[in-house]
Amino acid sequence: MQLSIIIPVYQVEKTLDRCVESVITQSFTDFEVILVDDGSPDHSPELCDDWAKKDARIRVIHKENGGLSDARNAGIDVASGDYLTFIDSDDYIEEGTLAGVMGAVAGNDIVEYPIERFCGSANQSLLTFMPKVYDNMEAYWLTEQAYKHTYACNKIYRRALFDHVRFPKGKVFEDMHTLPSLLQKAHRVATTDQGLYHYCWNDNGITNTADGQALNSLLQANLNVNWMDDLYYMHVLNIQISVYERVRNEVQLPYRPVHIGTKGLRIAEKIKAGLLRVLGVKGVCELFYTLHKINLV
Numbered sequence: 001m002q003l004s005i006i007i008p009v010y011q012v013e014k015t016l017d018r019c020v021e022s023v024i025t026q027s028f029t030d031f032e033v034i035l036v037d038d039g040s041p042d043h044s045p046e047l048c049d050d051w052a053k054k055d056a057r058i059r060v061i062h063k064e065n066g067g068l069s070d071a072r073n074a075g076i077d078v079a080s081g082d083y084l085t086f087i088d089s090d091d092y093i094e095e096g097t098l099a100g101v102m103g104a105v106a107g108n109d110i111v112e113y114p115i116e117r118f119c120g121s122a123n124q125s126l127l128t129f130m131p132k133v134y135d136n137m138e139a140y141w142l143t144e145q146a147y148k149h150t151y152a153c154n155k156i157y158r159r160a161l162f163d164h165v166r167f168p169k170g171k172v173f174e175d176m177h178t179l180p181s182l183l184q185k186a187h188r189v190a191t192t193d194q195g196l197y198h199y200c201w202n203d204n205g206i207t208n209t210a211d212g213q214a215l216n217s218l219l220q221a222n223l224n225v226n227w228m229d230d231l232y233y234m235h236v237l238n239i240q241i242s243v244y245e246r247v248r249n250e251v252q253l254p255y256r257p258v259h260i261g262t263k264g265l266r267i268a269e270k271i272k273a274g275l276l277r278v279l280g281v282k283g284v285c286e287l288f289y290t291l292h293k294i295n296l297v
Contacts, residue, residue, distance in 0.1 A: 002030050002031060002032065002080065002081040002082055002083075003028075003030065003031040003032075003081045003082075003083045003084070003085060003098065003102060003156070004031070004032050004034060004075070004079035004080060004081030004083070004084050004085075004159070005023055005031055005032065005033045005034065005084075005085055005086075005087060006034045006036065006072055006075030006076065006079065006084060006085070006086050006087075007019060007020070007023075007033060007034065007035050007036065007075075007086075007087050007088070007089050008036045008038055008068055008071035008072055008075070008086075008088065008089060009035055009036060009037045009038060009040055009044050009045075009048055009071075009089045010037075010038045010039070010040045010044065010065070010068075010071070010089075011040050011041065011042050011044065012040070012042075012044055012089040012090050013042045013043045013044050013047060015089060015090040015091075015200070016044055016047050016048070016089050017047065018092050019087060019088075019089045019090070019091060019092050020033070020035075020051050020058070021092075022092035022093050022094075022095075023087065023093065023098075024055055024057070024058070025095070026093075026095070026096070026097065026098040026099065027095075027096060027098075027099045028098035028099040028102055029057075031057060031081065031098070032057050032058075032059065032079075032080065032081060033051075033055075033057055033058040033059070034059055034060075034061065034075040034078060034079060035048040035051065035052070035058060035059070035060045035061070036060075036061045036063065036071040036072070036074050036075045037060060037061065037062045037063065038063060038065050038066060038067070038068075038070070038071040039062075039063060039064045039065030039066075040065075044089075045062060048060045048062075061074055061075065061078065066169060067169060067170065068167075068174065069166075069167035069168055069169045069170070069171065069174045070167075070169045072086060072152070072167050073166045073167055073169070076162050076166065079159065081159060082158070082159055083102075083105060083156050083157060083158055083159060084156070084157045084158075084159050084162065085153075085155065085156050085157065086152045086153050087153060087197075088153055088199075090200050090202060091153065091197065091198055091199050091200050092198050092200075093195065093196065093197055093198065094195065094196035094197075094198065096195070097113070097194070097195030097196055097197070098195070100113070100192070100194025100195040101113045101156055101192060101194055101195040102156065103194065104131070104190050104192040104194060105156055105158075105190075107188060108133065108158075108188045108189065108190040109157070109158045109161055109182075109185075109186035109187055109188055109189060110155055110156065110157050110158070110161070110182065110183075110186055110189045110190070111155065111156040111189075111190045111191070111192055112129060112144075112146075112149075112154060112155045112189070112190070112191045112192070113129070113154055113155070113156075113191075113192050113193075113194060113195040113196070113197065114126065114127060114128045114129060114154070114193065114194075114195060114196050114197070115127050115149070115151065115153070115154040115196070115197040115198075115199055116196060116197070116198050116199060117199050118199065118200075118201045119198050119199060119200045119201060120200055120201045121201035123201075124201075127149055128193060129144070129191035129192060129193055130191065130193065131190070131191065131192050131193055132190065132191050133188060133189070133190045134188065134189045134190070134191075135187060135188050137183040137184070137186060137189065137227075138227040140183070140189045141180075141183065141225070141227045141232075142227055142229050142231070142232060144191065145231065145232075145235075146179070147176075147222065147225070147232055147235060148235065150175045150176045150178075150179040151175055151199070152167075152174075152175045152178065152179075153197055153199065154197040154199075157182065158186075160185075161182045161185050161186060162182075165178065165181045165182055165185070166178075171217055172210070172214040172217050172218070173210075173214065173217055173218040173221060176218055176221040176222065177217075177221045177224075180221075180224065180225050211246065212243060212245075212246030212247035213247070215239060215242050215243045215246060215247075216243050216247060216249075218239055219236070219239045219240055219243050219252060219253070220252075222235075222236045222239060223236070223252060223253065228256075230258045230259055230262040230265070230273075231262065231264050231265065233256060233258055234258060234265065234269050234272065234273065236253055237253060237272070237276070237281070237284070240252065240253040240281065240285060241284065241285050241288050241289075244285035244286075244288075244289060245285075245288065245289050245292060248289075251281045251282045251285055253281050254281075255276075255280050255281050257276070257277055258273040258276060258277075259273075260273050260274055272284065275287065
C-alpha cells in the first residue's frame with residue numbers, strides 16, 4: 001500500500017529542506033517522494049538532486065516551467081503508489097502525520113486530515129475534523145462544507161481516481177476545479193482527526209493576490225458543481241459579488257431564494273439573504289459594489 005508523495009518545486013530554496021525533512025523523518029516509511037522541479041531558476045534544482053542522493057525513496061523530475069498544476073500532473077504521471085498525496089514545498093507536515101492518516105485509508109478513496117492554515121499570518125487558523133466516513137459525496141461536500149477547504153494538500157487519494165483526472169493547467173484555484181471531479185469518481189470519503197498539515201502563508205500566493213479574473217475562475221469552478229444548499233449558495237453569492245466588483249461583467253449565478261432561518265447563516269448573511277429576495281442577484285451585486293465604493297462596508 002505504497003504512498004506517492006508529490007512535491008512541486010519552484011523558487012523554494014529557503015523552505016525545501018524543511019518540507020522534505022518533515023517527510024523523510026516520518027515513522028511511516030512505505031512511500032516514494034517525487035520532487036518535481038518546475039524549471040526553478042534558483043538553487044532548488046540542485047537541492048532536489050542532493051536529496052535524491054541522500055535517500056533512495058526520493059526521485060527528481062526536472063521540467064520546463066508550466067505552473068503548479070502542470071508540476072502536480074507530471075508527478076501523477078510517474079507515481080507508482082496505490083495512494084497519492086501532495087505537499088507544497090513551502091509547507092510541511094507534523095511528525096506522525098503519515099502513520100495516523102494512512103491508518104484511515106483502508107476502504108476509502110479520499111481521506112482528509114487537519115490543516116493549520118496561513119501559518120505565520122494574522123489569519124492563521126486550525127481546521128480539524130471528527131472521524132467520519134461518507135458514502136454520499138453530496139453529503140460530504142455540503143455537511144463538511146468541503147467547498148471551503150478544497151485544498152489538494154491535506155488529503156490522501158486512491159491513485160485510481162486520477163486515471164482520467166488531472167489538475168487544469170493555466171487555471172488558478174486549481175484545487176477547486178479538481179476536487180469535484182475526483183468526488184464524482186469516489187465512493188467513500190473519510191475525515192480524520194489524525195495528523196497535521198502546516199499550510200504556510202505566502203505574500204505572493206493566489207489567496208493573497210487574486211484579481212477579478214482569478215476570482216472569476218473560482219466562480220466558474222463553483223458553478224460547475226451540481227450540489228447546492230442554502231449555505232453553499234450564499235458562499236457562491238459572496239464570490240459572485242467579489243467578481244462583479246472587480247470585473248463588472250454580467251452576473252453568472254442563477255437566482256434562488258435562500259431561507260433566512262437557515263441554520264448556520266450568520267446575521268450578516270441573513271440580511272444578505274433578505275436583500276437577495278428583494279433585489280435579485282444583480283441587485284445585491286450592485287448594492288455591495290456601491291457600498292464598497294463609498295467605504296460603507
